[in-house]
Amino acid sequence: MTLQRAGRPFELKRVETLEALLQALDEHSFDVLIADYNLAGFTALDAWNAIGTSQRDTPPFVVLSGAIGEAAAVNAIRRGISDYLLKDDIAKLPHVIARAIDFRSAQRAREQADRELAVSERRLAELTEHLQQSIEQERAAISREIHDDIGGSLAAVKFDLAWIVRHAENEEMQRHAQAGVDMLRHAMDASQRIMMNLRPPVLEQGIGAAIQWLADNFTRRTATPVRILAPAERIALPPTVELAAYRTAQEALTNIIKHAPESTEVRIELTDGEGVLTLEIADNGAGLPAQMLDKPRAFGLRGLQERARTVGGWMDVSARPGGGTSIILSVPLDPASAAAATEGEAP
Amino acid sequence: MIRVMLCDDHALVRRGIRDTLADAVDVTVTADVGSYAELREALRTQPCDVLLLDLSMPGRGGLEVLATLKETDVTIRVLVVSMYPEDQYAIRCLRAGAFGYINKAGDPAELVAAVRTVASGRKYLTPEVAQMLAESVAKPVAESPHSTLSERELQTLLKIASGRRLSDIAEELMLSPKTVSVYRSRVMEKLGLSNNAELTVYAIRNGLV
Numbered sequence: 001m002t003l004q005r006a007g008r009p010f011e012l013k014r015v016e017t018l019e020a021l022l023q024a025l026d027e028h029s030f031d032v033l034i035a036d037y038n039l040a041g042f043t044a045l046d047a048w049n050a051i052g053t054s055q056r057d058t059p060p061f062v063v064l065s066g067a068i069g070e071a072a073a074v075n076a077i078r079r080g081i082s083d084y085l086l087k088d089d090i091a092k093l094p095h096v097i098a099r100a101i102d103f104r105s106a107q108r109a110r111e112q113a114d115r116e117l118a119v120s121e122r123r124l125a126e127l128t129e130h131l132q133q134s135i136e137q138e139r140a141a142i143s144r145e146i147h148d149d150i151g152g153s154l155a156a157v158k159f160d161l162a163w164i165v166r167h168a169e170n171e172e173m174q175r176h177a178q179a180g181v182d183m184l185r186h187a188m189d190a191s192q193r194i195m196m197n198l199r200p201p202v203l204e205q206g207i208g209a210a211i212q213w214l215a216d217n218f219t220r221r222t223a224t225p226v227r228i229l230a231p232a233e234r235i236a237l238p239p240t241v242e243l244a245a246y247r248t249a250q251e252a253l254t255n256i257i258k259h260a261p262e263s264t265e266v267r268i269e270l271t272d273g274e275g276v277l278t279l280e281i282a283d284n285g286a287g288l289p290a291q292m293l294d295k296p297r298a299f300g301l302r303g304l305q306e307r308a309r310t311v312g313g314w315m316d317v318s319a320r321p322g323g324g325t326s327i328i329l330s331v332p333l334d335p336a337s338a339a340a341a342t343e344g345e346a347p
Numbered sequence: 348m349i350r351v352m353l354c355d356d357h358a359l360v361r362r363g364i365r366d367t368l369a370d371a372v373d374v375t376v377t378a379d380v381g382s383y384a385e386l387r388e389a390l391r392t393q394p395c396d397v398l399l400l401d402l403s404m405p406g407r408g409g410l411e412v413l414a415t416l417k418e419t420d421v422t423i424r425v426l427v428v429s430m431y432p433e434d435q436y437a438i439r440c441l442r443a444g445a446f447g448y449i450n451k452a453g454d455p456a457e458l459v460a461a462v463r464t465v466a467s468g469r470k471y472l473t474p475e476v477a478q479m480l481a482e483s484v485a486k487p488v489a490e491s492p493h494s495t496l497s498e499r500e501l502q503t504l505l506k507i508a509s510g511r512r513l514s515d516i517a518e519e520l521m522l523s524p525k526t527v528s529v530y531r532s533r534v535m536e537k538l539g540l541s542n543n544a545e546l547t548v549y550a551i552r553n554g555l556v
Binding site: 002147148152153155156158159160162163166185188189191192195196200201203204209213220229267269273274276278280283305316317318319328330334 | 356357359360362363364366367370378403410430431432434435436439450451452454455463482497498499521522523525526529532533536537
């Protein structure tokens, strides 16, 4: 009656039980649901919960009540129903319905936007992972090519030139050949260095050996000792995880040289206990100032965090002014520990 | 006469090495092959005292080849000739049974000296490799027995024992709760305990808190 007076065209469908309600929702699409608070054998809230748990897209839900207490009303709104109306105020129904419909459509738009955002974030993560892998494969391939084609050829030429140096009868020829040998040696050193940076051959010996090697180089450059704690046996890792760990250690040590040169000791811990790889690189320098943590880009940490994510792990950067900085990469190595890690507060 | 075999997938490198060794009157090259498969064949038919081996050929697994040779042909002395710098590979090759390691970027004259050295049953070490070997002996191999707690694990144990919740610990240590929960499960695994209450009792009994 009220709706007719409001002059809006409408269709009404009336249901009496929960089953009928859910069935009606499946068969038609409604603009709004109106329910009396106390229904035969169940309340409007039961109906709302039933709809909520059934994963349907819900129209706005307005509770109409003879005498709904303040507490019940607040509780209902908190549960997500759109609005409530006392039967005495029935005249306001058209207005309430319009408001509920508007609100619900705004809410739907927001949900849709959230879904689209989640999809695009997932796509971005997939793309990042794909790029990361492509880059590493590409690097390995280039390194391989340098090794097989350029490296081999340079070595061969060097043997020939060295032969000429040994067998040349005139001094000038010998001198030129020797200059050629020296230049070639320089070129070979350069290609070794380039191969190294593309994909360190030491990785073939496992992450432990690679990190030991990084640490040795670090100590050679800075004279700062590195204490490594790692299991004696070789840790077997998927290649992508191995590379992520290697790059993390590399970047962390580079950061120490750049941002915490006052460190007198660096500690690296590597373990794969309980199905999770943990790699921690800690210095005892001045510690990152807090505002620097918000600018991860400046520390190349952003890339490392992305990288950790692509292999299903995460990265912690914990720093205290004066207390050194510590970078921790964690990567679950099997589905069980991955699930356990996402549980958070375990009992 | 020292009988040498060459194994390298680069034909021109093999020829270069051949020519270099040809200058030494006490060295003869009995075979040169381009793959591990050919190498096995050649070793069956040709005599060999010293094998010059490139470790990074297609098919990989150069170190395994080294290990296999060590078991099957005890008398063969392997000299690894590689494009890779000493600091990444040499020590490992020596551990795997090689008698020496030469970087291809080095002086070809080294080859002859190396072949003679290993043929006489001694290891051939370039100054760089000798230096690294000395360092690796002096430096204890880094390891943490699984039974003892790492610094972080101990930190986590103490905080749990003093009644902190996971989220508080995470905040205090500036770590994510996930990371703390990994440490917690390692502590429980290492100490053979199954919940926070047991952890607390353990810490108190052992005078940690």
